[in-house]
Amino acid sequence: MIPVYICDDEPAVCARLEQLISSQILILDADMGPVRIAESPDRLLALQPEDSTPAVYFLDIDFPGRMSGLELAQRLRLYDPRGFIVFITGHEDLAFETFRLRLEALDYIVKGTSDSMASRVRGCLISIQERLKSERPGQGSYCTIRLPDTLRYIPLQEILYFEAIGSRHMLCLHLDSELLEFNSSLDHFAAELGDSFWRCHRSFLANRSRIRMVHLKEQTIEFDNGESCLLSRKAKSEYLKLQNASFSS
Numbered sequence: 001m002i003p004v005y006i007c008d009d010e011p012a013v014c015a016r017l018e019q020l021i022s023s024q025i026l027i028l029d030a031d032m033g034p035v036r037i038a039e040s041p042d043r044l045l046a047l048q049p050e051d052s053t054p055a056v057y058f059l060d061i062d063f064p065g066r067m068s069g070l071e072l073a074q075r076l077r078l079y080d081p082r083g084f085i086v087f088i089t090g091h092e093d094l095a096f097e098t099f100r101l102r103l104e105a106l107d108y109i110v111k112g113t114s115d116s117m118a119s120r121v122r123g124c125l126i127s128i129q130e131r132l133k134s135e136r137p138g139q140g141s142y143c144t145i146r147l148p149d150t151l152r153y154i155p156l157q158e159i160l161y162f163e164a165i166g167s168r169h170m171l172c173l174h175l176d177s178e179l180l181e182f183n184s185s186l187d188h189f190a191a192e193l194g195d196s197f198w199r200c201h202r203s204f205l206a207n208r209s210r211i212r213m214v215h216l217k218e219q220t221i222e223f224d225n226g227e228s229c230l231l232s233r234k235a236k237s238e239y240l241k242l243q244n245a246s247f248s249s
Contacts, residue, residue: 002132007044007072008060016114017088020121028122030129032056041072050093054082056128058109058147061089073105081142081153084128130180143193145173145183156196160203160223169245175224201232214239216238 006015014037025032038044041063048055057076061069073085087108102139106127109120143159145152160174164186171189173180186205192195198206200221206229211223216239219231231239 001034002030002032002054002056002128004056004058005038005044005048006035007038007041007069007144008058009039010060011039013060013088013111017121020059020114020118021125023153024118024122024125026068028126028129029126031132032125032128036112041067041069041075044072045075048076048079052068054084055080056084056086056125058086058088065155072075084124084131086124115206143189145180145182146225148181152180154191157209159207159209160225160227161207162186162197163229174227198235199228200235204229216240 004025006014006017006021014025018035018037022033023119024030025035034048037046044057057073058163059069063069067075069089070086073087076083076085085105087105088111090111095208107120107124109117111117111123114246141156142153143156145154152176155174158175160176163172163174164170165172165181169185171182171184171185171186173182186199186203188200190205193205195202196208198208198211200206205223206221206223209221211221212224213227214231215222216231217238219233219236220229222228222229
């Protein structure tokens with residue numbers, strides 16, 4: 001079940017949204033709920049644990065004397081990079097501001113009549129349902145990278161390999177379109193990512209799904225974008241044993 005949160009300081013708006021969302025979840029037979037209400041940003045942050053599954057957030061923009069809905073969304077993105085954010089607002093043009101802040105809002109619902117809000121709520125829930133159904137196995141998996149000034153949530157399918165550089169506590173993450181350097185260890189990510197990544201060398205951790213070919217003679221691994229990394233003698237021996245066992249069976 002995908003939890004749904006409403007954060008608004010107007011009880012009447014919360015009640016209306018809760019009724020609209022709950023009824024549409026029943027009509028669509030969507031795998032969502034429960035619908036939970038928070039009257040303030042602080043309350044929502046207390047309700048939503050850091051290790052929660054992806055959730056749906058209907059957020060008001062204006063909380064006088066408190067953090068804004070945009071600031072709240074930034075905080076939520078640290079914990080839930082795959083969450084679906086919908087802003088409930090009296091301001092019609094927020095697209096540029098949310099783009100600037102990289103919030104990736106699903107929609108902006110302007111407070112108005114129940115009929116107009118019901119139509120937009122239904123559209124949002126249908127869109128969320130379709131996106132969740134279209135995800136391929138493993139597509140929704142992310143790896144958390146702590147950089148000096150921020151956290152990055154990297155889809156696993158974008159990762160080619162991790163490389164230990166300089167010292168054992170400095171890594172370079174090779175992605176399709178960029179390189180990221182940060183402090184950590186290969187042992188940490190090998191344990192976190194499990195069998196989907198291969199410790200092919202003491203200095204390299206490779207994404208198995210991105211490997212195109214293993215060159216035994218050259219002792220290198222070629223990835224599907226043409227890049228390559230080293231293959232150790234130990235990993236080569238393990239690879240050959242697995243190949244022989246597979247051939248024998």
